[in-house]
Amino acid sequence: MQPAPLPDPPVPSLLDRLAKHLDILYPQHDCQALASRIVDLFAADQTATTAPPTPRSPTPPLWSQSDCLLLTYGDSVREQDQPPLQTLHAFCEDYVGDAVSAVHILPFFPYSSDDGFAVEDYTQVDPQLGNWSDIQQLGQSYDLMFDLVINHVSSQHRWFKNFQQGREPGATYFHTVNPNADVSTVVRPRTSALLRPTETPTGLQHVWCTFSHDQVDLNFANPDVLLEIIDVIRGYLANGAKILRLDAIGYLWKQLGTSCIHLRETHEAVKLLRTLLDAVAPGTLLITETNVPNNENLTYFGNRNEAHIIYNFSLAPLILHALLSGTATYLQRWMRSMPPAPVGCTYLNFTASHDGIGMRPAEGLLSDEEQSQVVSAVKSFGGLISSRGTADGGERVYELNISFFDALKGTLAGVDAHQVERFLCSQTIALGIEGIPAIYIHSLLATPNDLAGVKETGRNRSINRHRWQYDALKSQLDDPQSTTSIVHAELTRRMRIRAAQPAFHPAATQFTLILDNHFFGFWRQSADRQQSIFAVHNLSNQPQPLSLEDLNLISTDRWWDLIEGTPMPGMYESLTLAPYQCLWITNSRP
Template sequence: MYEQVSHSLLNNILDDLKPEIRRQDIRHFYTRLGANFYAIYSLFFTLYGQRDDFKTQMLRLVETMAKGYIARSAELEQSDIAREQDHNWFLSQQWVGMALYTNGFADNLADLADKTQYFQELGINMVHIMPILMCPTGKSDGGYAVSDFRQIDDRLGTLNDLRRLAEEFRKRDILLVLDIVLNHTSDEHEWAQKAINGEQRYQDYYFVFGNREVPDMFEQSMPEIFPESNPGNFTWNEAMQKWVMTVFHNYQWDLNYSNPEVFVAMLDIILFWANQGVDILRLDAVAFLWKKIGSTCQNERNAHLILQLMKDCCQVTAPGVLFIAEAIVTPVEMIKYFGEDAIIAKECEIAYNATLMALLWDGIATQNARLLYQGVKNLPAKLERATWLNYVRCHDDIGFGFDDNDIRAAGYDPYAHRQFLVNYFSGQFEGSPARGMVFMHNETTGDARISGSMASLVGLEAGQETNDQALIDNAVKKIVLLHSLILSFGGIPLLYNGDALGVINDYSYRDDPHKSNDNRWIHRPKINWERAELRKKQGTTEYVLFNAMKKMIAIRKETSAFADFNNRELVDIDNQHLLCYLRFDHQRPSERVLVVANFAASPQYLDLALLRSKGIDPFTRFVDLYSGRQPAQYDRHIVLQGFQFYWLTQI
């Protein structure tokens, strides 16, 4: 879009660019900059236009994008062009991800590069490597307290090791996903250390106050993230004799994005990692980017403007790189991280479907799908050229942040139901086979979350302890059932390290003084590769799980209806134990897959007459894509055994 004021400024900026930039052949950069500049200017002006140094900061912003483009390799530039031409490439059903810690899956980055065959064996072609940047020993928050945004933690390897890994992934058509922590730094970061030493410029990178007046104003409306271990949102720094905003942990200093220097510095870091061969950047804690007195300091409009600006700038320099929004918020807030008032995504192309994750666990605890159905029905439609990241477990705890209205519609009392879920998954509910642990119980609100590996939460650990084969078999069925849903729901499925092998809780964290006060380490496993070899031995739990996952992934990749083009239709089938939805090929709507999942331990039936309004003849014969067999069918009813699923196509 041409607009005189902004393009007049752009002409001045281009005249003022440093000679080493103007001498470069950057034709594609100029084309993209011209196309995006009005949006970039408008967003930057909205955020920072009131400042005297606005034009100076705009020049720095353009120079940062230009230098990032110049540093981009020819191979990555060709990838950018290819992805621009096939702009829906990431909506394909071909992509299946896995999240892992480098030193949980392997010894280090070099060892991880040597183990890429495992991903291909399973069918994984997108790998999210959990934080690997430099962080302090002990005060690391699992790698999310970064002390140097451009250095790899030397316990994991070097920058060259990462480049080799990225190259290895590219050879095998595996996407590399890396974390960028946008909201905060470690208190050992160079910026924080300069602030501590009294440099005002760097104190302005953070929220630093000489007394409690402003912090107390913030605290009136800000919730506590870790009320047990880190109550409050500010920490007294003895060396500075000042208060610092620390929303997460007292060693993580929140960055002040009302300062444009912070924005430009963080954009430079994003482009740096894009140029190392990273395909997708997971932007951590994006809901917290803008702080405003009188608000919760979460999901603020300006936080969205920051993300839009980052996306526009990245599209100029590295348009093939995607953003994941790490915002674990309510569905009505989550959908905004794709971009409000838009048709296509203009903030982040990918967002975590935390609501689906929590709803799936509710189905496991209750053995019915009432709340799951209600929550999925009310999940807002995503934008075009945006997609969900669907997962069952991740490195973090499980929170039960369902909408209270959905809970009531499912027939439960919100407070009592959440208490039941916490008790069930921590094994305190009579008859529960779960072996989870309560995380961050809030005495004031009664709220709590759950830690634990998938296998332990569904009863595999309990079954192995008691040598109860029926319990083991049901646990395996539950793991397969849950993955059948994230693989068919619509979006990119994300497996978690160890889940394809049935890895149970790891209690060794209790012996590590740096981890013992955070029970989330119970589900951050170190893979025993000797035991992992059991995936090749028939009759073992590892064999059953691994091969079930491998088979589902392969079928998914061959099923065009599982691509993500808003081509899912939820079906009410009048059986509280079943979840049912239709997936259809967006180009050939007649090619459909009927997904049915039974959350009960007992057999259930699906009345096909209820699907007549969806164009399905109740006497139609079906075949299950997963088993290759026709389902048990009598008259107009299909029977599902306990914890069974079907991916059905009409014969």
């Protein structure tokens, strides 16, 4: 006689699960009471209860091969007498369509500096961009990603103004530090002074500013700050956010005597937000933005209980180096060492964003000499350099400020005639590898360096934050001979090809191919094993012969190149790839 099976253990309630996180963050507080306050924020929306979440059957997939993000500011495209968010919507309808599934609108709130990342009010849309209705209208066509800028607020935010006047909410929301304290161990992404002198009713205080003196860090050691931010999240969800991007999250928690980056409490705060979102808004995705070395970045998957998605920050500098040098050595070495994302997690693959090309993620992957060669090439192509402070008081290159299109004007040897082909190769690599691709609007449009923007703002990052006038942009896009039109047409074509291939599902099997150094290649296979894709890219500015025998194609299958739409020759034959030509060789065309 078989013993009766043991009953499943009871699933902890949302209150208990939140309290477990809060016990780590705030051991001196009544964490059950704090958890109740969090749940109460959502109770009015009837989106959360104290009961365990009801399993959904069947569970909808979080993503598929058809997913691709467009990264853009709300006013990257402007038209006279129209709110920029409405112009952006028109651009997406007219020139993007189903080539992307989601749009990341970079911070669209009232702000005082850093092009939106010094938020004055989380609850409002910058009236110069439009209003919440414009955001929601775009959300009818695409999933939307909102920035959760919570490491800091603008010095013009009402909380900081209250701090300066000794009033709540705000008087206890910011870090104050003795100006003589030893902060030498603190990891910095900038070279500005860490502490900002500020007059208050109790005298001169020195507040913590990781990024700039206009971006004042919040003190998450105060649980009221966490409650405020969770209420911000509630508002974002109500206005259509499907993806939340945790900006600069690695710096969230501070403790003197440590690096103040990636602390245990920071990871626990991310876990808490994941627990909350999974309960109150199932399917909402959490993505962490941590522009740091690769081994540090990977920790934000946690044990499948932190970010659903992490930015693949090492990809951009490695692709740039590979195409400038014409060798896959470092890109291939990194690719072979990258673990598959945990089940239920994935990577966000991008080459360009509103920021520069981060060089910290290349640390340990490219030698100092290789990095110096890239820096020199970028300078010769009109790019600029931003630095960060080091613990010994020195400076190190933090990011390369340049349009990614212009970063590929040539090779380490200088400018050549292959800029368009080289650039399309870079984007094709990012489209094919494991994860979800994200295309910056200025990559989609092959926007060159905006040196006039740098001169106007005095900020290096403005070089890659051009604002197009829509009439001028349409004129370029409608001219089949313009560089903008050529790149846009071919890139969106490849994006749509990708979207139809099960082997390009974010979780599809991936294996790095060992080919001659001027090739970078990998194999993808769909979950049902019905489709294989061999992605091969010529990284050089010379024609290169490729032996199909090196790919070990199954001889009984018929093979096509998806990009050209043509059949491949026999597996024992060779073909020659033009400079920067890419192949997506498949045995199954949906």
